[in-house]
Amino acid sequence: MGNNIKNYVGAIMALVGAVLLILATFVPAMSDLCDQNWYTAGSFVLIILGLIAHVVVNKYFSTDVEK
Numbered sequence: 312m313g314n315n316i317k318n319y320v321g322a323i324m325a326l327v328g329a330v331l332l333i334l335a336t337f338v339p340a341m342s343d344l345c346d347q348n349w350y351t352a353g354s355f356v357l358i359i360l361g362l363i364a365h366v367v368v369n370k371y372f373s374t375d376v377e378k
Contacts, residue, residue, distance in 0.1 A: 315373075315374075317368060317372070318368060318369055318373055319365075320364060320365070320368065321360075321361045321362060321363070321364030321365025321366070321367075321368055321369075322361065322365045323361070324357055324358075324360060324361030324364060324365075325357070325358045325361030325362050325365065326361075327357060327361075328354045328355070328356075328357030328358035328361060329354075329358060331350075331354040331357070332351070332354045332355075332358075335350060335351075335354075
């Protein structure tokens with residue numbers, strides 16, 4: 312995968328989405344966000360899009376892979 316940051320953008324998106332869900336669950340000041348559908352759905356969509364982006368970028372756009 313190499314040192315190129317574009318190979319990790321999707322994984323970073325998925326991690327940010329997961330951290331947002333964890334923060335809303337365990338941080339008392341953010342507990343009201345856990346009940347908001349837009350926040351929960353947005354974090355879930357960010358995780359899914361991050362996983363898809365990670366696979367697509369590494370499969371089709373990565374220059375490190377020999378074909």
